Amino acid sequence: MIKLNLLEETRFEKLPVTVFENPKSASINVAHRIANIIRKKQAENTFAVLGLATGVTPIAVYNELVRLHKEEGLSFKNVITFNLDEYYPMLPNASQSYVTFMNENLFDHIDIEKENIHIPDGTLPLEDIPDFCLNYEKKIAELGGLDIQILGIGRTGHIGFNEPGSAPNSGTRLVTLDDLTRRDAAKDFGGKSFVPTKAITMGIGTIFKAKEIILMAWSRKKASIIKKAVEGKISGKVPATYLQLSNNVEFILDQPAASELTRFDTPWQVKDCVWTDELIHKAVIWLANHLQKPVLKLTEDDYNNNGMAQLATEKGPVYNINIHIFNKLQHTITGWPGGKPNADDSQRPERAEPSQKRVIIFSPHPDDDVISMGGTFIRLVDQKHDVHVAYQTSGNTAVWDDDALRFIEFNVDFTEKMGMDSAKLKEMYQNMRLFIDQKKPNQVDTSEIQTIKGLIRKGEAIAAARYCGLEDDHIHFQSLPFYESGKTKKNPVTDLDIELTMKLLQKIQPHQVFAAGDFEDPHGTHIVCFNIILEALKRLRKTESWVQDCWLWMYRGAWHEFETHEIEMAVPISPQELERKKHAIFKHQSQKDRAVFPGDDAREFWQRAEDRNRETAQAYDDLGLSEYEAMEAFVRWKFED
Structure with a gap:
């Protein structure tokens, strides 16, 4: 885990951030924090009220909670859970439903009482949703609020399914999903056209009432939106930025997800650096792009005015630095990706020999x-x-299914045209047509298809x-x-x-x-x-x-x-x-x-x-x-x- 030693290093960050080496160590940390809440509430003979999330991000957290239950005797008898959201419409036994997800990843493996599990109902008639949402809020309030809320973050900056435009005081409600959210979910549904356009979600106002909020994010895919959420201005365009207003929030990240935060991406802007050749290379290219100048035109003032005075002092004069980086860039360019035969390869990216690789x-x-x-x-x-x-x-x-049908149709016509026996092919084609006509989203194709x-x-x-x-x-x-x-x-x-x-x-x-x-x-x-x-x-x-x-x-x-x-x-x-x-x-x-x-x-x-x-x-x-x-x-x- 990377400790925050200097306030200066994190001055761009508007909320607490803890960065772990990898998702596994981060997830174990979060799971143990949840377990501590459960044990504390057990000692007080009261319920632990957990706000839970779905998706890939919390799976390792749930795995560790299951391990704690099976190997260390952690009981969930005193636990009441409220899930953030559910697609609408959605049958609870569908493979993409969050009921299925929670059962497979947590509930089926622990001793929680089933009546203590609360997940938004994706089968309700539209007219019943407002009352359901009010009752969802009421149940949480009657229990004294959520002791902890676990969050992921979508690439739109949504938390739960609070998409851009959500109000900071919003409650549990039916929402329309952003197109990017649906595209990201397409892999789970077998295509974007099968992803529901709506969902029932806890509101940002509901999330804010939790006594503790942990937002987790893993991988480079989340780095851009994490930077906006942590360092950007509070905006309805990025709902996660509202978390900057909370005194009870912490972001838990792995190193790739944190990679675009200023202290990692451009550390020379916030602290003195150990100027390795790799870091110099990155910094000089950043400076040239930032100022929209060629490398060889960068000046000492450019370095001094953009957080790179230490580099200029330690490794200067700056023109020598510029020439060094320019030459490094030039040496990456080659028209001979397999190496140039009979050439000096000391400054080339690939070896000259063997000449034919x-x-x-x-x-x-x-x-x-x-x-x-x-x-x-x-x-x-x-x-x-x-x-x-x-x-x-x-x-x-x-x-696409219709491409598969088109190819088999060609073969049926071809065999008939050539006077070949096509009876078995026609039978297979009819079976394929029948299957595809009745195919459910993300259903596994037959072996023939x-x-x-x-x-x-x-x-x-x-x-x-x-x-x-x-x-x-x-x-x-x-x-x-x-x-x-x-x-x-x-x-x-x-x-x-x-x-x-x-x-x-x-x-x-x-x-x-x-x-x-x-x-x-x-x-x-x-x-x-x-x-x-x-x-x-x-x-x-x-x-x-x-x-x-x-x-x-x-x-x-x-x-x-x-x-x-x-x-x-x-x-x-x-x-x-x-x-x-x-x-x-x-x-x-x-x-x-x-x-x-x-x-x-x-x-x-x-x-x-x-x-x-x-x-x-x-x-x-x-x-x-x-x-x-x-x-x-x-x-x-x-x-x-």
């Missing part, structure tokens, strides 16, 4: 390779490297890889077992996923591995796939010498991009190459126009790729480097020996 591009979904690094993919093939691509999952959950959707994406991936110049024997489909559940929620990773990856790596023995380092995809598949590659390489490093000379490069692009100061290899893409990259992406027809899981970016994937690659090039241009049409960016993963 064996390369594996791992792609979590069947289109991440061309979306994120299609230009570099094509360049590596054009420069005669031995390039392989490995598609880690089938991506079959991201195909899963197979067809997987084959659609496989065919598209083959077409794209061939377009990039690969022969079929260099295109690998891993179908890692963790993914092939047919569900949005995937199975846990097992040794089999890692062993399959090790086997492919052993077969090719690559000098370069490219892997998705973009962990913002809606399902979290990217980080799971990356960790499988990482574990496979770590295990192989213990026994096989070739792995010591294998470099792991991370790419981004489909969902997020590297910050300029993070980039270690920037590959310029010409206008013609950018056009070729777009055509490779176009081969993935099922993902064009309207993808099943587009995230919160309305652009098609080819548009995102084109725009982000141009933005990366523009970022280099703004800093005073050469002007390119577009760039793809990479960061090298450093193994700890």
